[in-house]
Amino acid sequence: MFTIKSDYELNKTDYDRIIECEKNMSPKGNKLKEKFYAAKSMMKPFGLGYQKIDTCPNFCILYYGEYANFMKCKTCQHALYKLNIGKEMTLVGDKKLRYFSITLRL
Numbered sequence: 001m002f003t004i005k006s007d008y009e010l011n012k013t014d015y016d017r018i019i020e021c022e023k024n025m026s027p028k029g030n031k032l033k034e035k036f037y038a039a040k041s042m043m044k045p046f047g048l049g050y051q052k053i054d055t056c057p058n059f060c061i062l063y064y065g066e067y068a069n070f071m072k073c074k075t076c077q078h079a080l081y082k083l084n085i086g087k088e089m090t091l092v093g094d095k096k097l098r099y100f101s102i103t104l105r106l
Contacts, residue, residue: 001015001039002039002040004018006098012036016034016035019033019036019039020034050099050100050101051098051101052097052098052099053096053097053098054080054093054094054095054097055095055096055097056073056075056078056080056094056095057078057094057095058073058076060073060074060076060078061073061074062097063080078094079094080093080094081094
C-alpha cells in the first residue's frame with residue numbers, strides 16, 4: 001500500500017479512505033491498520049525507510065551528488081525552491097523524489 005501511495009502521489013486522507021474500504025471488504029478479524037500513521041509506525045522496525053531527493057520540476061536533474069548544492073537547474077534554469085508564504089516565509093523544494101534503496105530490502 002505504501003508503494004501505491006507513492007506511485008499515485010496520494011495524500012494521507014486518500015490513503016486512509018482506501019484502507020477503510022479495503023478493511024470493510026476484508027474478512028473479520030484482519031489486522032489491517034486503519035490510519036496512515038499507524039501503518040507507518042508498524043513499518044519502522046523493519047528499517048525500510050527512504051531518502052528524499054530534490055528534483056527539477058521538468059525532470060532535468062536530481063539535486064544529488066555533484067548537483068546537491070545547485071540552486072537552479074543546469075538545463076532549464078528553473079529554481080530549486082519555491083517560496084512558501086504562510087505563517088513564516090520559507091523555501092520549499094518544488095518536487096521531490098523518494099528513493100527506496102533496494103539493498104536494504106534484500
